[in-house]
Amino acid sequence: MAAQPPPAATDPAGGSGPGTPAGSPGLRERKKQQTREALIDAAHRLFLGQGFARTTVDEIASAVDVSQRTFFRYFANKDEVALAVLADAEDHFIGLLRRRPAEENPLRAMRAAIVESWRDLGSPLRTGSGSVSRALELLQMIEDNPTLLAAHLRRVTEQERVVAQVIAAREGLDPAEDLRPTVIAAVFGSVLRAAHLSWTADQEDTGPEGMIALIERHFDQLGPALAGDWRA
Amino acid sequence: MAAQPPPAATDPAGGSGPGTPAGSPGLRERKKQQTREALIDAAHRLFLGQGFARTTVDEIASAVDVSQRTFFRYFANKDEVALAVLADAEDHFIGLLRRRPAEENPLRAMRAAIVESWRDLGSPLRTGSGSVSRALELLQMIEDNPTLLAAHLRRVTEQERVVAQVIAAREGLDPAEDLRPTVIAAVFGSVLRAAHLSWTADQEDTGPEGMIALIERHFDQLGPALAGDWRA
């Protein structure tokens, strides 16, 4: 959904070439991944150091020693490089959701998948140690920057559409007919966002366990919140 | 929340001057409102006619015969002029929500307020007849434009925060302590957005009643969607 170079005009990355049997990526492919990651890295360093708005694309590009034009062939805009790692994490989550057992009801499946997803983010498997604390810094930065926040929310919304499709498929429903998948996906997104907000508000609990606990707390409020009289 | 000139640097509009006892707005004030509305009008005409991206700020400004610089004193960016009328409608909704009777439970209050709000939009009271069909065109345009959609979602999210505060106040709760207001506000936002999407998808039902019916249908799916097994 977002792991690759994306909306850029000529798409420098993209699946391993036509001839390559997907066995080994090939030199060209490896180089592309390399520059992509270098760009993300440099961008994050600069963003966190001097702020998103005060960092120009030229700075990022020359930090990696490529032209500005090349930067824009990897990322459609400045926002995208900032949100790239989150986008990757979201893709990972979707994969996990798809693999949840079919017997689980939708809400349980989503909850389990998101928890798994944060666990994985904390494990040493992921590239770049300290992904979790970096994620926190990123979320903080996003929350502080209107432009970034807008772009992030758009991404998240798009992801909700995908979640709705997955849920509908699991239950054998047509999303155009039955509103429940869409509604439940939206509700799920809401709970997540509320949890993210809490996480960035409290500066404590930076580990993945802290986030997981927060997510579960918010999930647990869903029933009570929807129940009739709160003062009862 | 967004009815006035906003985040612009020097804020050309703003409450009636210091000396003015708020009785009559004064010429200066009237002129400002006038240019503001003229800008919004011209912008919408151009956007709907030739597309958002293909309309330059210069075009909008010269259509109203003001300088580009002046445009940016009224609106912080091109997005804002496109979303201005929606922002006003949202403010109206918040006002209605505040006036709902205290006995209603939160979800009922929100549902009633949003329905009222759309009714009002359809009534001849509002400026510019055909506000509703214009709203539909706007939502369509927003949905088709990534940048606009992002900006819109940010606005909507900000509004959710306000809704959560209002709900918390109604129930005498502290939003920092009790997660329920935040969660329910988010859920409400989700339902609305899902309804908006349906509205722009189906091209029929352009009247306010069509939208109201859609909103209620989505609300009604909330319970079933959250209930355990969908196949039961």
Next chain:
DNA sequence: GGAGATTATGTCAGCGACTGCCATTCGGCA
């Protein structure tokens, strides 16, 4: 291992959004 087809990269020119600065004009008010 080299010719030729692909594809990534660099360079350049240009548009459009947005901002700071200063001069000018206009409405409010004594």
Next chain:
DNA sequence: TGCCGAATGGCAGTCGCTGACATAATCTCC
């Protein structure tokens, strides 16, 4: 009428982003 503050205009400049074309690197196949 004349002063004050606020709104406007004009201008120069930065930055994000794009199209077009030339160059250089990789890949493919013989």
